Amino acid sequence: MYPPARHPVPHQPGQPFKFTVTESCDRIKEEFQFLQAQYHSLKLECEKLASEKTEMQRHYVMYYEMSYGLNIEMHKQAEIVKRLNAICAQVIPFLSQEVRLRNQQQLQAQHLSHGHAIPVPLTPHPAGLQPPLPPGAGTASLLALSSALSHQLPLKDERKHHDNNSEHPRGKDCPVCVYCTVVVDILAYVCFCSSVSMIKVSSGIRSSPPHTCPWPSPQLVGHSWWKTVRFLPSFSNRTITRRMFTAQSFILPVCLYLCPHFTCSFLSACVPVLSTRAYSFHVSADGQMQPVPFPPDALIGPGIPRHARQINTLSHGEVVCAVTISNPTRHVYTGGKGCVKVWDISHPGNKTPVSQLDCLNRDNYIRSCRLLPDGRTLIVGGEASTLSIWDLATPTPRIKAELTSSAPACYALAISPDSKVCFSCCSDGNIAVWDLHNQTLVRQFQGHTDGASCIDISNDGTKLWTGGLDNTVRSWDLREGRQLQQHDFTSQIFSLGYCPTGEWLAVGMENSNVEVLHVTKPDKYQLHLHESCVLSLRFAHCGKWFVSTGKDNLLNAWRTPYGASIFQSKESSSVLSCDISIDDKYIVTGSGDKKATVYEVIY
Numbered sequence: 062m063y064p065p066a067r068h069p070v071p072h073q074p075g076q077p078f079k080f081t082v083t084e085s086c087d088r089i090k091e092e093f094q095f096l097q098a099q100y101h102s103l104k105l106e107c108e109k110l111a112s113e114k115t116e117m118q119r120h121y122v123m124y125y126e127m128s129y130g131l132n133i134e135m136h137k138q139a140e141i142v143k144r145l146n147a148i149c150a151q152v153i154p155f156l157s158q159e160v161r162l163r164n165q166q167q168l169q170a171q172h173l174s175h176g177h178a179i180p181v182p183l184t185p186h187p188a189g190l191q192p193p194l195p196p197g198a199g200t201a202s203l204l205a206l207s208s209a210l211s212h213q214l215p216l217k218d219e220r221k222h223h224d225n226n227s228e229h230p231r232g233k234d235c236p237v238c239v240y241c242t243v244v245v246d247i248l249a250y251v252c253f254c255s256s257v258s259m260i261k262v263s264s265g266i267r268s269s270p271p272h273t274c275p276w277p278s279p280q281l282v283g284h285s286w287w288k289t290v291r292f293l294p295s296f297s298n299r300t301i302t303r304r305m306f307t308a309q310s311f312i313l314p315v316c317l318y319l320c321p322h323f324t325c326s327f328l329s330a331c332v333p334v335l336s337t338r339a340y341s342f343h344v345s346a347d348g349q350m351q352p353v354p355f356p357p358d359a360l361i362g363p364g365i366p367r368h369a370r371q372i373n374t375l376s377h378g379e380v381v382c383a384v385t386i387s388n389p390t391r392h393v394y395t396g397g398k399g400c401v402k403v404w405d406i407s408h409p410g411n412k413t414p415v416s417q418l419d420c421l422n423r424d425n426y427i428r429s430c431r432l433l434p435d436g437r438t439l440i441v442g443g444e445a446s447t448l449s450i451w452d453l454a455t456p457t458p459r460i461k462a463e464l465t466s467s468a469p470a471c472y473a474l475a476i477s478p479d480s481k482v483c484f485s486c487c488s489d490g491n492i493a494v495w496d497l498h499n500q501t502l503v504r505q506f507q508g509h510t511d512g513a514s515c516i517d518i519s520n521d522g523t524k525l526w527t528g529g530l531d532n533t534v535r536s537w538d539l540r541e542g543r544q545l546q547q548h549d550f551t552s553q554i555f556s557l558g559y560c561p562t563g564e565w566l567a568v569g570m571e572n573s574n575v576e577v578l579h580v581t582k583p584d585k586y587q588l589h590l591h592e593s594c595v596l597s598l599r600f601a602h603c604g605k606w607f608v609s610t611g612k613d614n615l616l617n618a619w620r621t622p623y624g625a626s627i628f629q630s631k632e633s634s635s636v637l638s639c640d641i642s643i644d645d646k647y648i649v650t651g652s653g654d655k656k657a658t659v660y661e662v663i664y
Contacts, residue, residue: 123361340590341624344576346583353586359625364603366618366662368628369648373659375404376412381637381651382443383430388643394439395657396420396427401441401451403458406647406659418458421445429474431483433497442471442485448495462500466493473515477539478522486513492527492537506537508544515598517559517566526566528554534568536580548578556597562604565622569595569609577622588624590617597638601645608648610636616650616660632658 339352360367379397386393392415393404399421402414418441420427425444432439439451439458448464448471468487475484482503483495490509495502509529516527524545525537534548534557548568556569566578575588575595593612600607606627608618612635618627634654641648648660 340588340626342587342589343623344585344587350587353623353625355620355623355625359620359623360627364601364605364645364664365620366606366627366645366664369616369618369630369660369662371630371658372661373406373409375402375406375414375657375659377402377651377655377657379655380426380653381655381657383427384638384649384651384657385430385432385640386642386647386649387432387436388434390642390644390647393649393657393659394430394432395651396430396441396443397655398426399423401427401430401439404657416458418449418451420449421447428470428472431474431476433476433480434478435480438480438497440474440476440483442474444470446470448474448483448485450497450500464495464500464502466502468493470512472512475516475518475525477518478520484516484518484525486516486527488512490529490531492516492525504542506542506544508535508547509533514553514555515557517557519559519563520561524559526557526559528557528568530554534566534578546580550576555594556609558598558600558607560600560604560607560621561602567598567600567607567609567619567621569598569611571595573611573613575609575617575619575624577619577624579622586622586624588619590626590629591615596636599639599641601641602643603645608639608641610639610650614652616648630660 341353341355342350343353344350375393375395377395377397379399381395381397383396383401384393391405391407393406395402395404399419401418401420403416403418405411405415418439420441421443422445427441427443429443430439430441437452437454438461439453441449441451446466446469448466449460450462450464451458452461464483464485466485466487468489468491470488471485472488473486476482477484481497483497485493485495487493490507490511490513492506492509492513493502494504494506506525506527509527509531511530513527513529516525518525518539523539525539526534527537528534530553532550532553534550534554535544536546537543538545550568550570552570552572552574554568555571558567560566564580566580568576568578569591570576571594573589573591573593573595575591575598577586577588579585591609591611591613592615595609595611598607598609600621604621606618606620608616610616614632614634614636616630616632616636616639618629619625620627632650632652632654634652636650636652638651639648646662648662649657650660651657
């Protein structure tokens, strides 16, 4: 009756055989259920294997791209070394015997520590027959060359050198010689700054390298061309800007215009050196800065995003100075002039706010808004002496209390983990501590001598961190009500964030730097990707990464603590505020072009 190919469940001892139609149907049903269970088990295993295969393919592609990029970079660096060797081979023969001997001694002293010395030719060679320097000696030779040039006397001797098969006196009246000096000085200074990792990327911020820089040389300072060019913005106060170090705006035009000795082929070799300079530096206790070698897992691993995708734009209508995201991630609150707007982002196509909370005075900007952990209460502060407490649990949000302080403005807010206390950064420098249950002021932390601009609290609620316009960051013990630490900076503090896992504090400053401090050790990291002041900063709740935004329209994501750049997004205007959802899957920013932007974080 049944096909012989069926494989029944093995008969168990003591179990009676089923021969009737009903029993046979039961037996078929049991077989079917057994096979169905096996099918589901195999299906789950197949799905697991498919996901593992996809993940392996993704890792393969990623490692292939990394290998390909490293291969290209290796060839590029080899070409740079080759061209730098050619530069040094062309310039060194024009130096005096004494200067070249000093040059050789410097190189030998530098390389003997590595177990080998570099021979440098000591006798002049005809043009085109100069022996090349060994690989790896290019940058060191150029630095030694610039040092040698800086020690030469003014060029008033009667030595001659060749230029396009014609001879002319080498002296102050020879423009070609001066231009040669200009070009060599510029290139030497660029390479020197790269080698000591002290190129500043912000305008108007002075920086002194840890060694004496051999630039400009005496010949350059005494020339009329330098007396004119030294007043240009890129040269004044010896401040080096990122814009100065681009081939289009500085290196190629100056060198090609001034110096017929040098060609485009070797000038282009300097451009990759400038474009790939380090942006993350470790600062030791004695102030020494060293570029950070990122570990292999800096940008991979669980909890580390790959990039962020813009999924929504919320047109607020005014400059958005404050943003926050609800938990669970459904609503975004944007603070502008005189009101907070509430947006439902669960529907990506929704372009209108679901409600509007009129706060403070109509013409005053909201500077901060914070949700209590239960998501039922919103606290709003800004350019007014009052804080508004909103009840969001009612069908229509309403103000349930207002807190009045003596300060004319509140710049930032923080809420204790138990939702009992609110901390407000006041424009007079004080930190006001509010009892949310009784709506009363219970304490003020005094220490900042100028406005307190930013604030964050530890996860256990025992420590508070504040930054101020007085160039200081301070920590406070909330149990004893006293100041614990003070960190002094050379720039105003605009934003800060305390890592949820402890130990690290990130600080965004007016001078465009982001500094990541260890809270118990003197070690810190200094990050240089922003080109203008850093206006907001927020840690992901996992603590493995954080974001910063700035006046340069950038949203930067960094790896904690050493600052490897994870991703970067450029908006159309200054990015004034940011927040990250509790599950680290969404980022929202508020900008100067009257809108907020919602990003989905891709892992």
